[in-house]
Amino acid sequence: MTDPGKEPAPVLVWSKDRRTPRRQAPSVEQIVHTAIRIADAEGLSALSMRRVAADLGSGTASLYRYVASRDDLLDLMIDTVQGEAGPPPLSGDWRADLSEVARHVRATMLRHPWLGSELAGRPALGANSLRRYDVALTTATALTPDITLAANVVDTVLAYVFGTVARELADEQARRRSGLTEDQWRDSVAPYIRDVIASGAYPQFARLVLDAEDTGPDQRFDFGLACVLDGVAARVGGTGSAGLAHS
Amino acid sequence: MTDPGKEPAPVLVWSKDRRTPRRQAPSVEQIVHTAIRIADAEGLSALSMRRVAADLGSGTASLYRYVASRDDLLDLMIDTVQGEAGPPPLSGDWRADLSEVARHVRATMLRHPWLGSELAGRPALGANSLRRYDVALTTATALTPDITLAANVVDTVLAYVFGTVARELADEQARRRSGLTEDQWRDSVAPYIRDVIASGAYPQFARLVLDAEDTGPDQRFDFGLACVLDGVAARVGGTGSAGLAHS
DNA sequence: CCTCTGTTGCGAACAGCGTACCGCAATGGC
DNA sequence: GCCATTGCGGTACGCTGTTCGCAACAGAGG
Numbered sequence: 291m292t293d294p295g296k297e298p299a300p301v302l303v304w305s306k307d308r309r310t311p312r313r314q315a316p317s318v319e320q321i322v323h324t325a326i327r328i329a330d331a332e333g334l335s336a337l338s339m340r341r342v343a344a345d346l347g348s349g350t351a352s353l354y355r356y357v358a359s360r361d362d363l364l365d366l367m368i369d370t371v372q373g374e375a376g377p378p379p380l381s382g383d384w385r386a387d388l389s390e391v392a393r394h395v396r397a398t399m400l401r402h403p404w405l406g407s408e409l410a411g412r413p414a415l416g417a418n419s420l421r422r423y424d425v426a427l428t429t430a431t432a433l434t435p436d437i438t439l440a441a442n443v444v445d446t447v448l449a450y451v452f453g454t455v456a457r458e459l460a461d462e463q464a465r466r467r468s469g470l471t472e473d474q475w476r477d478s479v480a481p482y483i484r485d486v487i488a489s490g491a492y493p494q495f496a497r498l499v500l501d502a503e504d505t506g507p508d509q510r511f512d513f514g515l516a517c518v519l520d521g522v523a524a525r526v527g528g529t530g531s532a533g534l535a536h537s
Numbered sequence: 538m539t540d541p542g543k544e545p546a547p548v549l550v551w552s553k554d555r556r557t558p559r560r561q562a563p564s565v566e567q568i569v570h571t572a573i574r575i576a577d578a579e580g581l582s583a584l585s586m587r588r589v590a591a592d593l594g595s596g597t598a599s600l601y602r603y604v605a606s607r608d609d610l611l612d613l614m615i616d617t618v619q620g621e622a623g624p625p626p627l628s629g630d631w632r633a634d635l636s637e638v639a640r641h642v643r644a645t646m647l648r649h650p651w652l653g654s655e656l657a658g659r660p661a662l663g664a665n666s667l668r669r670y671d672v673a674l675t676t677a678t679a680l681t682p683d684i685t686l687a688a689n690v691v692d693t694v695l696a697y698v699f700g701t702v703a704r705e706l707a708d709e710q711a712r713r714r715s716g717l718t719e720d721q722w723r724d725s726v727a728p729y730i731r732d733v734i735a736s737g738a739y740p741q742f743a744r745l746v747l748d749a750e751d752t753g754p755d756q757r758f759d760f761g762l763a764c765v766l767d768g769v770a771a772r773v774g775g776t777g778s779a780g781l782a783h784s
Numbered sequence: 785c786c787t788c789t790g791t792t793g794c795g796a797a798c799a800g801c802g803t804a805c806c807g808c809a810a811t812g813g814c
Numbered sequence: 815g816c817c818a819t820t821g822c823g824g825t826a827c828g829c830t831g832t833t834c835g836c837a838a839c840a841g842a843g844g
Binding site: 361406409410411412413414417421423424427428431438440441442443445446449450452453456457459460461463464467479482486492493494495497498501505510513514516517518519520521522524525526 | 608653654656657658659660661662664667668670671674675678684685687688689690692693695696697698699700701703704706707708710711714726729733738739740741742744745748749750752757760761763764765766767768769771772773
């Protein structure tokens with residue numbers, strides 16, 4: 291450690307190595323895949339440009355040759371992930387097909403827990419997102435030829451799916467952010483919930499916590515989806531376009 | 538402007554003023570309100586601890602006497618905003634009341650565009666959020682006494698609301714992030730959409746863009762909400778507990 | 785084979801972030 | 815009028831996204 295970093299001192303020619311063996315170009319796909327891997331494994335907060343570059347073995351600034359900004363990278367990650375499972379086969383039965391689309395979306399979000407928070411503030415205009423949307427629209431046109439109505443149906447179903455899965459993910463996300471283990475987290479939330487119940491200000495919530503039989507997230511999802519599809523069927527089903535009648 | 542910021546140069550004793558007149562304590566409420574104002578006006582990206590402190594006229598480090606971290610501040614902001622409108626009056630008609638709750642939630646999210654992205658990754662356990670949830674549960678118990686089922690109903694409705702409004706906000710959020718004006722944004726999106734349609738790969742989406750009559754976000758919201766409530770009524774309405782029958 | 789030129793990698797620097805430490809000034813009690 | 819206590823906030827650390835400009839290479843032309 292003889293006087294580190296004070297004198298640049300032109301090194302002897304023969305002692306300077308060829309820096310790095312000139313890594314091959316990372317390419318956009320590699321960057322995006324690496325970023326997705328990091329976000330999946332360690333959460334969005336661990337996803338920095340420096341980190342991606344390090345995992346790729348390249349310099350940080352090099353990434354900007356392929357991706358304009360971190361924001362663009364996130365958009366690319368989202369769209370890549372939307373396309374990772376092929377489109378589901380369509381049976382022609384609109385209800386089964388829309389269910390399948392919904393389950394697909396949920397599976398994608400659960401596989402990539404960062405999707406929920408990231409998708410919230412962005413319009414999904416990527417090629418894969420659009421393909422998914424187009425498939426969903428196709429299934430809905432089996433219910434009604436009116437494209438406006440079909441879009442309303444698809445939007446309703448997808449909104450339900452997104453909202454539900456976002457809440458499913460919220461707990462795990464918060465725990466991860468806090469850095470606690472699952473047990474520590476439970477032990478830190480439990481006393482608060484106990485106080486909330488003991489306060490008596492939230493009687494129904496208390497009843498829910500104490501009495502409810504937890505049916506598990508899958509059943510909850512299926513229940514809500516069934517409700518939404520029932521409602522769509524009731525409101526759009528028979529008629530061609532009387533769907534906008536109110537309440 | 539004589540050589541600004543180059544020489545610290547110990548100032549003469551009599552020229553050093555009493556620094557700052559010792560501002561009064563900011564208090565948690567003031568901090569949270571200031572933060573909300575900044576986020577509402579300039580977006581989440583403009584919300585930094587330094588910025589909040591500056592707007593409050595206090596030192597940055599002082600905030601940490603009242604708020605443990607930026608993350609805690611965000612949680613406090615969320616819960617404050619959830620409580621800013623009193624609970625809606627309950628009529629006893631579950632459908633009208635649940636609609637009212639849904640409209641309330643939407644109004645809150647639209648008033649604070651940052652709520653969408655922030656709420657996505659957090660469980661809402663604050664006092665005001667819990668009160669809202671409790672009110673929603675109460676309205677649902679008018680539909681069914683089964684608390685588990687009532688919670689499923691409420692979760693379904695709220696998931697739809699959250700998902701829909703999140704998408705409503707997404708466009709505006711993206712535009713804001715890009716820093717473009719509304720016109721610039723439109724001009725930058727339009728050619729892409731044109732290309733997408735011209736590609737022919739998304740026929741239904743193309744049909745939607747070209748043929749659909751835009752009914753406006755309010756009507757879209759009401760349509761989806763009516764669907765969800767229809768579905769809930771169909772699945773829970775008459776029976777007491779047969780709600781989990783599938784598909 | 786050499787040189788010249790366009791492309792690409794990336795070190796270093798910059799502004800700004802959240803947060804921890806701790807000296808110092810103002811305040812309350814005597 | 816003095817001192818002990820309190821708590822504000824300047825400063826600093828390590829991190830972030832992003833830019834600039836040079837170094838190193840590839841391929842073409844002589």
